[in-house]
Amino acid sequence: MSTTKEKITEALKQVIYFKKQNNIVDLGMIHDIRVVRNEITVSIVFPDMNDPSVGIVCNSATNILKKEFGEDTPVTVKPVSEAELGKGPLSGVTNIIAVISGKGGVGKSTVAANLAVSLAKMGKSVGILDADIMGPSVPIMFGVEEEHPGVIEREGKPLIIPIQKYDVKILSLGFFVTPDQALMWRGSMINKAFNQLMNDAEWGDLDYLVIDMPPGTGDIQLTLAQDYRVTGTILVTTPQKIAIADVRRAAMMYRQEKLTIPLFGLIENMAYFTPDELPDKKYYIFGKGATDQLAAELDIPVLGRIPIVEKITESGDNGTPLSLDVLSPVSAAFNDIAVETMKQVEIKQALTPN
Ligand SMILES: Nc1ncnc2c1ncn2[C@@H]1O[C@H](COP(=O)(O)OP(=O)(O)O)[C@@H](O)[C@H]1O
Numbered sequence: 001m002s003t004t005k006e007k008i009t010e011a012l013k014q015v016i017y018f019k020k021q022n023n024i025v026d027l028g029m030i031h032d033i034r035v036v037r038n039e040i041t042v043s044i045v046f047p048d049m050n051d052p053s054v055g056i057v058c059n060s061a062t063n064i065l066k067k068e069f070g071e072d073t074p075v076t077v078k079p080v081s082e083a084e085l086g087k088g089p090l091s092g093v094t095n096i097i098a099v100i101s102g103k104g105g106v107g108k109s110t111v112a113a114n115l116a117v118s119l120a121k122m123g124k125s126v127g128i129l130d131a132d133i134m135g136p137s138v139p140i141m142f143g144v145e146e147e148h149p150g151v152i153e154r155e156g157k158p159l160i161i162p163i164q165k166y167d168v169k170i171l172s173l174g175f176f177v178t179p180d181q182a183l184m185w186r187g188s189m190i191n192k193a194f195n196q197l198m199n200d201a202e203w204g205d206l207d208y209l210v211i212d213m214p215p216g217t218g219d220i221q222l223t224l225a226q227d228y229r230v231t232g233t234i235l236v237t238t239p240q241k242i243a244i245a246d247v248r249r250a251a252m253m254y255r256q257e258k259l260t261i262p263l264f265g266l267i268e269n270m271a272y273f274t275p276d277e278l279p280d281k282k283y284y285i286f287g288k289g290a291t292d293q294l295a296a297e298l299d300i301p302v303l304g305r306i307p308i309v310e311k312i313t314e315s316g317d318n319g320t321p322l323s324l325d326v327l328s329p330v331s332a333a334f335n336d337i338a339v340e341t342m343k344q345v346e347i348k349q350a351l352t353p354n
């Protein structure tokens with residue numbers, strides 16, 4: 001490194017990235033330093049380009065370099081995103097799919113778990129992150145609630161190792177916090193825990209990371225939308241009018257101007273009931289038509305409908321997602337949902353430049 005580059009690096013140590021409470025040099029945020037004649041060009045890597053501190057850090061770097069090397073020195077400071085450089089902890093994850101709902105109890109975790117298993121059965125590499133801190137049910141649904149994820153050190157940084165079952169890598173906030181403890185947590189603590197499971201875990205190369213989101217429109221939803229490259233969201237609802245009203249609200253949050261995350265579609269859970277002895281009958285216990293109406297209103301497809309089946313609860317409680325049972329019609333429904341999800345990913349890829 002030339003003396004000038006060394007001096008530039010030294011000067012940049014005065015620039016603090018407040019989010020991580022350290023200077024940008026020690027945080028490894030300096031991507032490149034170039035000196036051509038007396039012109040200085042520095043590029044700084046940021047995990048999230050929408051972060052308001054991007055501008056603050058770049059301005060402060062420019063000012064410090066000018067102070068150090070003379071006000072007349074041409075200085076260019078460029079921000080680059082981790083994603084652009086193929087860096088970033090989740091860089092091995094091709095698609096992040098968030099499963100969301102307006103309210104709890106509509107079957108969001110059931111859908112997330114079975115979607116993950118169905119994708120894995122199709123040969124995809126899959127992870128599932130249970131971000132529902134108040135009601136983490138993914139560990140139970142996979143029968144791994146007694147497990148404790150290990151930690152390994154990678155390049156001096158501790159990484160949480162997801163639990164593996166049914167060819168799915170599993171992490172849950174529930175492995176680390178009980179819902180009772182979570183009740184005492186502030187939003188910022190919950191966000192921090194969520195970010196750790198996203199960033200400080202050894203997800204490795206995944207085709208799909210399915211996230212079982214908390215219900216509603218809280219802090220984690222905003223963090224996910226603003227700080228991560230979410231490929232798309234799947235909205236789970238039941239046909240009741242009240243559930244539809246809640247899911248509409250959640251959808252609208254993701255539709256806000258700045259949050260350009262595609263809504264892949266709706267899944268209507270508990271769509272109808274078919275008694276074993278009358279397999280051709282469908283009883284629309286919770287009503288009919290409201291989901292289609294919402295899909296039309298939001299201009300998104302209905303990705304699948306899942307009937308009310310007692311075995312879903314049984315299989316969820318004993319840790320064997322029903323999609324593992326090839327003979328179950330519900331398994332077929334989840335396979336179709338996995339196929340529809342992959343189609344939506346393709347549509348999104350076709351629409352995204354580069
Ligand atoms: N299609 C279904 N038929 C019968 N029971 C279901 C169905 N979907 C979900 N359940 C049951 O409803 C309860 C809530 O589902 P869950 O997936 O935990 O919802 P959420 O994650 O939205 O709170 C669970 O006991 C689950 O087994």
Ligand SMILES: [Mg+2]
Pocket residue numbers: 108109110132135136137
């Ligand atoms: Mg749940």
